[in-house]
Amino acid sequence: MLGQAVFAAGLVGAVVLTASREGAGAGAVLLVFTAGSRLAEYVNSTVTQTQFYRSIWLDVSRRLAWLEDFAAAERARADRPVPERLDRGIRLDRVSFSYPGGERPVLDDITLDLPAGQVVAVVGENGAGKSSLVKLLCRYYAPTSGRILVDGTDLASIAPADWRTRVSGAFQDFFRFEYPVRQSVGAGDLPRIDDAEAVETALARAGADDLVSGLPHGLDTQLGAAWENGVDLSHGQWQKIALARGFARDTPLLLVLDEPTSALDAEREHELFERYAQAAREARHDGSGRITLLVSHRFSTLKMADLIVVLDGARLVEQGTHAELMARRGRYHELYSIQASSYRADVSS
Template sequence: MTADELDPLPGAWRSLGRSLRMGWRSSPAMIATAFCTEVLSAVPDAMFAWGLTAFATAVIAHSGTQIAAGCGLLAAMAAGNWLLETVSSRVNQRFADRAAVVVESHIAELQAGVATIEHHERPAQLDRISVLRDHASALSDLYRHLFTLIGVLLRAAITLGLLASVNPLLLLLGLFPLPTLLVSGRRAAAEKRVEEAGARHDRLARHLFLLATSATAGKELRVARTGPLVRRLRHRAWEQGHRPLARARWVSTAWQAGAQALFAAAFIAALAYTAAHAANRTAAVLLVLAAGSRLSGYIGQTMTQLHFFRTIWLDCSRKLAWLEDYAAKHRAEAEWSAPERLAEGIRLDAVTFAYPGTDRPVLDGIDLLLPAGAVVAVVGENGAGKSSLVKLLCGLYPPTSGRITLDGQDLARTDPVSWRRRVTGTFQDFFAFEFRLRTSVGIGDLPRADDPEAVGTALERAGADDIARALPDGAETRLGAGWPQGVDLSHGQWQRVALARGFMREQPLLTVLDEPTSAVDAETEHALFDRYAVLARSGTRSGTGGVTLLVSHRFSTVRAADLILVLNGARVTEFGTHDQLIALGGHYAQLYGIQAEAYRTGLR
C-alpha cells in the first residue's frame, strides 16, 4: 500500500477486524459484559411499546386489575432497561478509557518504530496521520458503538415483530427505512472524502492557532504586530477546510430529510390501513402508533451509528491499518547488528539523496571515507547538504542511490535499533525536554539516566555544570516555566543541556554535532569543541574507532579537526586537513579568509 492509497472495501473490513482484535486483547471480560448487557437491554426497551399498548387498553376498558398489572409491567421494563443500560454504559466507559491508552500507545509505537522519518515530511502521509491522531479516541470506542448498533438493530427487529403480530403486511414498513440508511451511508462516505481533502487546511489552521497562542512566537508577533494577520490567515484556512464540508453536510441533510419524509408517509399509511382493517382497532392502532414511533427513533439511532461508523470509525481503522502496513513495510530487514567497533570507518559510495516529493538532489554522488577514530568537520554554505548528510549517517533517511557501509557492512541492512544505540550527538533543531534537568540530560543514555555521576559528567563535558549549580534544586530542578516550580532557560542554556544529553553515551561509533553551539559565542564554541576533540581522541572513545562529525559555520572552530569536508552544490568539492585546504587555495580557503577578515574587522 502506498502513502496515497487506501484499501478498497474488502481491505477496509480486514482493517476493521484488526482494530476489533486489538480492542479484544485490551479486556475480553469487559467486552463480554458490555455486549451481554447491551443486547439484554434491547428486549425491555423494544417491548415497552407492547406494555404501553396493554396499559392503554386497560385504561380504556376501565379495568383496575389490568391497569395495576400494566403499571407493574411498565415499571419492570423501565427499571430493567435502565439497570442494564447503566451497567453497559459504565463498563463501556471503563473499557474505552483502558483501550484509549492502548490505541494511542500503539499509534505512537508504530510511528516511532519506523526506521526513517520520511512519513513526518510527506504531506499525503501527514494528512492521514493527522486525521488518525485527531480521531484516535474513536477507535477506543469501537466496541461501544458496535454493540449500540447491534442493540438498535435488535430493537428494530423486535419492533417489526410486534407490528407483524397486528398484520404481516406491516412488515413492509421495515423496507422504508432502507433509503434512509442507504442515503446515510453514501453521504457519510462523501463527507469523509471532503474532510480528508481539506485535512491540509485543518493542519494549517491548527498550526496558526498554536502559533498565535504559544509563548515561543509571542515576542515576534507582538513586536512585528502580525497577530491580526495570523488570525486572518487562520480564519481563511479554517474556511477553506470547512466550507466544502459544510456544503456536503447540507446536501446530506436534504437527502436524509427526503428519505425520512418517505418513511413518515409510509408510517401514516400503515396507521390508516390498521384503523380500517384491524379486528381490534383500538389495541391495534395503539400498538402500531407506539411501535412505529419507536421504530422511527431506532432508525435515527441507526443513522447516527452508521454515520459514525462510516466517517470516523471505519476510516480510522483503515488509516490505522495503513500505518501498521507502512511501519511493517519500512521496518528494516536487518541481516546483522551494528558492529562493536570500527576498524576502517564509515564509507559513502556514490551516495545521492533527494528529499521525498522532490527530484532535486541535496547530495549528489558522494564518495568518501570517514576514517575510524577521526574527528571530521563538515563545512559549507546554507543548503549545501550538511544536515542531510548527518541524517543519512544516522539512518533517518535511506540514500536515494548508493550506499553507506560500516567497515563494509551495509547500513541499510543493519538493525536500526542496534545502530542508534551506538549513535549520539546534538542537532541544531534540538528539542527542549521539560523534565527535571537530570532526566532531560539522562535520556541521552536511558540505561544510565538515573546515574547522578554519569549526568554530572555529561553536564561538565558540555560546559553546562554551571547551569545545574545556578538552579534552585540543582539537577532535580523541573525545567519549563509552564510547570509548578518550573524554571525556564535561555535558548543558549537549553542548547547546552541538549549538548550534555549528547555526551551521555560513553562509547558511540558515531557522534554527530550538527551546529551544537550556534547559540553561544565563538570563543565558547571553540573551547567546547577542543574539549570534545580531546575526549574523542582519548582511549575511551578511540578504542571503538568511533567517528565524530562536527557541522559548524565557524571555521576557527573546525580547523582543529583531523579532516575537513567541504560541501558545495550538493557535492564534496574538497577534503583534507585545515592546512592542506588552505594551501589548496580553493573554496574553503576563500570562505575561511572572508570569515577571518570579518572577525578582524569586528575586533577593530
C-alpha cells in the same frame, strides 16, 4: 441522504402537528420551524466532524499499517550486528540522496572515508548538504543510491534501532524535554536515565555543570515554566542541556555535533569544540574507534579537525586538513577568507 430525508419529514410533521393544534398561532409554528432548522445545523455539523475524524483515522491507520510493514521488512533484511568497535571507519561509496518528492539531489555521488578515531568537520554554505549527510549517517534516511559501509558492512544490513544505540548527537534543532534535569539529560542513554553519576559526567562533557549547580534543586529541578515549581531556561541553556544529552553515552561509534552551539558566541563555541576534539582524541584509547563529526557555519572553530570535508552544491569538492586546504587555495580557502574578512570588519567597527 436518507437521514436528511427522514429529518426533513420529521420537521414537516412537527410543523403540521403544531399548526393543527387548537390555539396554536403563527408564532408557535415559527418557533418549531426555527428550532428544527437550528437542530439541523447541529446535526449536519456533527455528521461533518464525524466524517472528518473518520477520514483522518482511516488515513492514519493506513499509514501506520504501511509503516509497521515497512519496519518489519527492514528488520528482516537487517541481519548484521552492530560492530563492537570501529577498526577502519565509515565509508560513503558513491552516495546520492534526494528527499521524497524532491526533484534535485541534496547529495550527489559522494565518495568519502571517515577514518576510525578521527575528528571530521563538515563545512559548506547553507543548502550544501551538511545536515543531509548527518541524517544518512544516523540512518534517519537511506541513500537514494550508493552505499554506506561500516567497517565494510553495509549500514542497510544493520537494524536502525541497533545502530542508533551506538550513535550520539546534538543538533541545532533540539527538543525541550520538560522533565527533571536528571531525566532530560539521561534520556540520551535510556538504560541510565536515572543514573546521577552518568548524568553529571554528561553535563561536565558539555560544559553545562555550572548551569545545573545554579538551579534550585540541582539534578532534581523540574524544567519548564508550565509545571508547578518548574524552572524555564533561556534558549542557550536549553541548548546546553541538549548538548549534555548528546554526551550521555560513554562509547558511541559515531558522535555527531550538527551546529549544536548556534546560540553561543564564536569564542564560547570555539572553546567547546576544542574540548570535544580533545575528548575525541583521548577516546582513541577507549577501544571504540569513535568518529566525531562536527558541523558548524563558523569555519574558525573547526581548524583543529583531523579531516575537513567541503561540500558545495550537493557535491564533495575538497577534503584535507586546514593547512592543506588553505594551501590549495580552493573553495575552502575562499569561504574561510570571506568569513575571516567579515569577522575582522565586525571587530574593527
